[in-house]
Amino acid sequence: MLMKKRASTVCPIVYALDIWGDPWSLVILRDVLIHNKRHYREFLASREQISTNILSARLQSLVEAGILVKIEGESNRAQTMYRPTQKALDLFPVVFAIMHWGLKYNPNTDMSIPIMQELTTNEKGLEHRLLSNFDDIQS
């Protein structure tokens, strides 16, 4: 985190930033929520090239913050998965809002990705479909 961590803040924005307000955390959350990634190796493979120590640290802090859950396989570390909690699923509106803004102002956005099209034409449908990836989590 950039900002000195506060035990508590009365501002909902600062509260949010203290948890996932560094860029790498949001990239991980994008991968989890939008691209349905769950394995360490999948996060590593992202275009943004996060380094292993940062990835490890961020996953851990997101778990501590109750955003992700670490599910370890029995007798095989390669089965370890990171899955979102409801607290993470509630970030869909945030992620979508950021995507809308980025889409408007980033001339290099790759519109050939189906999700980008769908975000503008059928956001609710997109959200519903993505949420169905996490049916086991939904309350």
Added chain:
Amino acid sequence: MLMKKRASTVCPIVYALDIWGDPWSLVILRDVLIHNKRHYREFLASREQISTNILSARLQSLVEAGILVKIEGESNRAQTMYRPTQKALDLFPVVFAIMHWGLKYNPNTDMSIPIMQELTTNEKGLEHRLLSNFDDIQS
């Protein structure tokens, strides 16, 4: 910024993060958009206690990114103002989405602030009222 700056990215989220994805930038944007702050001294007075060098650097990078405009008074630096561009005003949905999430999960949110109440009961009205602070900017 935490993340190595990219000249261009095809991801709208990473584009956004490269511009305002550090916590301090978002605190400044909160102050501009929600609390209608415009002067250096006002940003410094925020509860989060940003230090002067960071504030100076962030204001400059937000100006470079086309998010804020620096308006200098003639013959008096104390009149210097930082005002949002349309690109900043388009961040209202992002800021509101973050506030909604923070409100849900931050037990310490100060609900005595009128804006917090209004966000849940009348978001559109709140947005409209806040936007009216920037009538001169709106296209």
Added chain:
DNA sequence: GATACATACTTGCGAAATGCAAGTACGAAT
């Protein structure tokens, strides 16, 4: 009109976080 004050910064430095490369631990595949 000299002095104090306010504002908007810049500078210096120790502490922390980052980025990169390499190493480790362990199960699976050959």
Added chain:
DNA sequence: ATTCGTACTTGCATTTCGCAAGTATGTATC
């Protein structure tokens, strides 16, 4: 038995941050 894949950890140079102090310039006060 050896190699490979995966999930990390460790070490270190570089960058960024946080804090304190200093600077520049205009305004207010005596």
